[in-house]
Amino acid sequence: LQLINDVLDLAKIESGNMTVFNETFDSVDIIEELMSTMAPIAKKGDNLLVLEKSQDIPHLYNDAVKFRQLFLNLLSNACKFTHNGKITILVTYNAKTRHAVYHVSDTGIGMTPSQLTRVFEAFVQADSSTSKKYGGTGLGLSICKQFVELMDGSMDVTSAEGEGTTFTILLPTRAPIQKRTDAIPAENQQELSLDLKASSSSETTSVSEEDALGRVLVIDDDPESRQLLLRHLEKENYIGLEASDAKQGIAIANEQQPDLILLDLMMPNIDGWTALSVLKESPSTRHIPVILQSMLDEKNLGLDLGAAEFLPKPVDRQRMATILRHLNPQDRRGAALLIAPETESRKLLLEELTDEAWQCMVATSMAQVIERIQQKSPDIIFIGLGMPYDSVLEILAMLNGKLNDGLNAKLSDNIDASTDS
Template identity: 35%
Template sequence: MKSPTQSNELRVLVDTIEALRDENCRLIEEVKVARRSSQITADMVVEQFSKLGAYHERLEDQVRVEKDLRNSLSDKLKEGELRERELDLARSAAEAANRTKSTFLANMSHELRTPLNAIIGYSELLEEEAADMEEGTLVIPDLKKIRSAGKHLLALINDILDLSKIEAGKFELLPEFFDVELAVKDVLTTVLPLLEKNNNRVELTCAPDTGQLKADLVRVRQCLFNLISNASKFTEDGVISIELSRRRGETRDWIVCRISDTGIGMSEETLAKLFQPFTQADDTATRKYKGTGLGLTITKRFIELMGGDIVVESTYGMGATFQFELPANSEAKMSAAAAIESAPSTAEWTLLAIDDDPDVLEWLRRTLPPEEFHVITATNGVQGLQLARQHIPDAIVLDIIMPEMDGWEVLSALKSDPVLCEVPVVVATLYENRGMGFALGAADYLTKPIDRSLLVKVLERVCMGDGAARRVLIVEDDEAARETMRRTLQENWHVSVAENGRLALEALDETDPEVILLDLMMPEMDGFEFLERIRALPRWSHVPVIVVTAKELTGAERTILQSQTEKIVEKGSYRRRDLLSEIRRVTSNRRRALAAQAALEV
């Protein structure tokens, strides 16, 4: 492309050449006129032709200059085009390198997490089996060490992969609403072994208006885990204080989390390089505190990615205080109580308790494990039947002696209802008439006062249902992962397996699964194509699918999966009982949905 200066120079040359040509034509006309009028002498003719020759020389010089300028411009244009082509090639190479790096990170995530998943899974299985053996006490401590080492290695791999993705600009956040106090309490449960090991005490205070936050819950939990575990690691026989609050800004609110400890503290030199990768408070060769030095680096990067900031204050020998702020969302200013009430239950089963004694209902709410049972209550039979039709619970605990409508009438109404007749009912009463209870269709009969452990066992049994009739299909190409999941489920489920999506499609009609556990990265047909195929089949369009994968998902992939599956579980990050709970939860939800649909059709 010509520059403005070059264009002006060329325009001046053209104008000059045109002027010379005009002058030449004028002189020729003068000669012709002079000849015709016989007023010109030979000397004048010579003089005129001499001038004409000089003009011709100047004209030729200008033409040569113009030619040289055109050649120069052409060369520069070629150089510019060449540079532009080189830039295009460099840009394409950089984009290809980024794609290669992203593919490498995804593949490394899968290749590293898959064998670790087998190590952690088998160690858990062996722990449970060893507990039933006489020699179990000898090997269980070693198995716990294997599992702990596997989880530690998995955490390290996750940190390295996360840092690589952040530096490559490939990290995607998945914001959602969640209660901040509940998130902190959840993390404290995970960190509890380290707190107990160092004999530390935790003090948690939460301002009443803290409420909810819209952010990436997984990453916020990771930041909290890093900061709280660090505080506990560098503190012994001390106190770790966690303060949560909401700060009102001019344009937005901020959620503030302040974590203080009474540990070893840090020097100014350490503080200056604290958030650099692979840097630790004690980085000497004989350091007492182990770790990679990645936790705080990743914590800072995550907080900044979510629009927040983190600061630290510390004096050597006097503990440290980390404080981070994250922007809250104006829609999230509900109280913690409201958040709990509106949030969907994550319990495995929904239990309806019908009893006219409020103390009994409160005891049931408080005594049953919240991770297993979501308890809804009714104080009379009429209300109980209404709630049963509204929620279609997994089980019902029913008192007999109640005013207006007693338990026998409620039980008869439940068993004559085509939608509710399959819901197991456990009678819990002071009235001793087991024969009547079983004759009317009760699943079990307990006499008050009720033993808590017995009640939990009975409810787990009736909610679990007939294990032989419960069918699960595992679609997984890795043999070790397939086997650990099969052994985890075989006690209560009829388990079928398939090595890839194609074989799973062929096995659907024969296995008739209630739930599918699906890997994503498989030969012949991967998990994404399998999902697309079954969702196009009317019979299988709504079968619950739980994705169990080691693949590093992009935001687009996660969005697709969230719309087509019930849960996405990362290999190696779940405990066996968590997987069992999740399977029971999704199948229970599915059964209730089918029952509700049947109720509408009645």
């Protein structure tokens, strides 16, 4: 599927049918968001992500979506080919030529001179061993270069085998006059701010709360895709909530606490990757399973970043129903709250409980315990032996009051007496 989509992108570019939508945006803000998104992937390879920037970078008037795709691809490649190293993005501004200059450098495997001459050719990787070890279609960098050229910029590369690679991108701070007709009107441009005070959406289904299997939030900027998913959900006896962009979706997830989230990856301004990071970093939403949906084959990256599952577009109703049944909290044995420091034994217990179909929440302090109980009433509570004695007594006293107030929970003060937790 990734190969097919890459070929389609390449065909669109070469036929002149790839459209550029110009708007004003802060390129440094987008790079910072992408670095937060890629941080777990970098950590997985023991890599350090660094952003260096001058203070005078003006906003760009160009295609923000293509800019985001370009740098996501470059960061993903750098993480893929670098282990126990450093990945740096340097952003400067050339006032003389009025170009923003971006250097994406890594200390990875690098390339030989012969490999370097073919790096932007379609369907070309360094060699067959690279394809076998690292995967990929060999189209990514070819598409990146053509994206940059569509944006009226330039892209070059330097590399040394065993030392690393640096990609340099130059983009004009203002697009050519003739491209202004492609601009998104200012009144239609949404802020990149993740202000969670945004308005919520009403439920869009006739399924009653009493009969419903759960509540599912659909975050998708395409109204036709959104309505199709909502019809699928209704037929599967779920209550559907909808959001037309990531900002609204994050707000609804915080306010209405759905059981599951269906999240589209390719959305303008705040994309699905950024939304996934926000949802998984927030204590109030990190427990909600997120199912990614996209025409791009990004399942592995999505799972690494915390998604519960992945659905290729167009979404197959039966496949969606199967995943919803698997993740649906009402199909689980119950909710378990683990109050324990982060240890290997806690991790093992979490895995065991998840395998046994428990919905798990974790807390390491009194404040988090209260927050988790307010989010969802647990059916069983585990307190790790590694917690400070005074904290345990305070938590037990609080839980006793909650239990007297009707909290349906069983209390265990022993995760594993033979371990630290």
